[in-house]
Amino acid sequence: MDDFWNAVWSITPTILVGLLFWFIMWVIIRADRHERAALAKLEATERERLGISTPVAAPGDPRN
Template identity: 45%
Template sequence: MGATWGERAAYPGGVDSFWVAALWAILPTIVVSGLFFWVLRSIIRADRNERREYARIDAEERAARGLPPAATTTEQ
């Protein structure tokens, strides 16, 4: 069912299989979703590390000034 001589295929090499065509159709969505997940994960990790570092610096500053440690709150 591929392209006969003189016809142009929709894809280079012709996609005759339903599953190959389905893969080519869903592949961009999977790649963009993976990229989005990776970017979001990197942002969340950077925020977590930044908060941890600010807490460490704050604790050092409070200790240097002789203040008691800051109260920690836990949200439920």
């Protein structure tokens, strides 16, 4: 039974670091998603205020 607990205590730090990494990446990606949505909403409001119907693509943008 000692081998089992040695294995558990050996793998626990790896699992915890992996979970911490996953959580940090999840927070970063979620924040980026919300920031992009807020910027899109702001840009749409500005386009509406200025009377521009579509977003202006930058030169070299593949959406041109």
